[in-house]
Amino acid sequence: MGRAAVIGDGAWGTALALCLHRNGHAVTVWGPDAETIRETRVSRENRRFLPTVVLPSEIEWTAEPAAALAGARIVVFAVPSRFAASVLARMRAAGAADAVWVSVTKGLDPEHNRTMTAMMTAALGGGVRVAAMSGPSFAEEVARGGPTAVVAASAEPGVAEEVQRWFAQAAFRVYTSDDVLGVELGGVLKNVVAIAAGACDGLGLGENAKAALVTRGLAEMMRMGVALGARAETFAGLSGVGDLMLTCYGRASRNRTLGERLGRGEPAATLLAGATPTVEGAVNCRRVAELARTHGVEMPIAEAVRDVLDGALTCGEAVERLLRREPKPEHEPARAASGQGLKGTHR
Numbered sequence: 001m002g003r004a005a006v007i008g009d010g011a012w013g014t015a016l017a018l019c020l021h022r023n024g025h026a027v028t029v030w031g032p033d034a035e036t037i038r039e040t041r042v043s044r045e046n047r048r049f050l051p052t053v054v055l056p057s058e059i060e061w062t063a064e065p066a067a068a069l070a071g072a073r074i075v076v077f078a079v080p081s082r083f084a085a086s087v088l089a090r091m092r093a094a095g096a097a098d099a100v101w102v103s104v105t106k107g108l109d110p111e112h113n114r115t116m117t118a119m120m121t122a123a124l125g126g127g128v129r130v131a132a133m134s135g136p137s138f139a140e141e142v143a144r145g146g147p148t149a150v151v152a153a154s155a156e157p158g159v160a161e162e163v164q165r166w167f168a169q170a171a172f173r174v175y176t177s178d179d180v181l182g183v184e185l186g187g188v189l190k191n192v193v194a195i196a197a198g199a200c201d202g203l204g205l206g207e208n209a210k211a212a213l214v215t216r217g218l219a220e221m222m223r224m225g226v227a228l229g230a231r232a233e234t235f236a237g238l239s240g241v242g243d244l245m246l247t248c249y250g251r252a253s254r255n256r257t258l259g260e261r262l263g264r265g266e267p268a269a270t271l272l273a274g275a276t277p278t279v280e281g282a283v284n285c286r287r288v289a290e291l292a293r294t295h296g297v298e299m300p301i302a303e304a305v306r307d308v309l310d311g312a313l314t315c316g317e318a319v320e321r322l323l324r325r326e327p328k329p330e331h332e333p334a335r336a337a338s339g340q341g342l343k344g345t346h347r
Helices: 011-022 034-043 065-069 081-094 116-124 139-143 159-167 180-203 207-228 232-236 238-249 254-263 268-273 280-295 300-309 315-323
Strands: 003-007 026-030 060-062 074-077 100-103 129-134 148-153 172-177
Touching: 003 011, 003 065, 011 026, 011 074, 011 139, 011 159, 026 065, 034 060, 065 081, 074 081, 074 159, 081 116, 081 280, 100 116, 100 159, 116 129, 116 180, 129 159, 129 180, 129 238, 148 159, 148 180, 148 238, 159 172, 172 180, 180 207, 180 232, 180 238, 180 254, 180 280, 180 300, 180 315, 207 232, 207 238, 207 280, 207 300, 232 238, 238 254, 254 268, 254 280, 254 300, 268 300, 280 300, 300 315
Parallel strands: 003 026, 003 074, 026 060, 074 100, 100 129, 148 172
Antiparallel strands: 129 148
16 A cells, blocks of 8 residues: 555546555645646546546645646646646656656647656656556546456556555556557557538438448558557457547437537537547547648548547548558568657657
8 A cells, every 4th residue: 555646636546546545655646726626636537537436635735836747656647638748847847756647647748749658757857657547437436446457567567556456456457568659659549530520410321330440440450559559459459449438429429429420410529629528539630630641641530520529521422432442461560669769758
């Protein structure tokens, strides 16, 4: 048992704080808005992001980085990718370099297209120990103690196992991996595919179409991962196909829901303007398409999602474009990493 800090008071950060608390750890959650933090502390309920879930009085809540990080042996980073740089800068000034830092954010660095673990290493210093944890895990189900399995990954010996020990319990099974790049990319890429899967629902295309879309989306994920230096088998695991299934079919998926509303004809600009909490697939689809172009990876589904969100295509036009593509073999030889990989990535 030890002291843990959770950086980010959204639904996922709150759920993981509860998970750590159940294992007997002392937990402090940091959030950026002092008034919201005060309300959560007093009401024992995260009314904005995880309503109706009762929060134990032992979990502490603060808007002060130094108070959150004081004495922490593990720091869980649960901040949306678009806010990550500014929050990491605040955390670096507050210390906790000796802790293990675990990213649970399924996004990319908005400025440099790095993974979150690479971003944390750059922001906090090369000596920091970092890991990523990902998998099929809706926050409310984890918060209520529903059975869940995820994977913790780190390139540094023993770090993934340390994260496993902090979190693992009967209802929260944690596997380990050393393919941190594959685990992080799975979390990023599946959100983009889920928007397309939701559009299938909104357009009423049927289950055949959605199954084909999700399967070809997985092929895109694997192509991108292998091209950047990840292992193909990682995408057949919890952080790949597992998370993809949940996000594409789960009714609580924000990315799938956004796609469904797009498919029904709601304007992308209107939907994105009111997107709270963050829909990471919408935030990251342009970065994914840019990576595909840079590394010569074919990702027609991701490109279609980008064009719909940019207003260049309707969902119906995107479907027509995908269906008009030249027929090809289902399986093509995977292209190995070019040697560059993803800038600054630790894998």
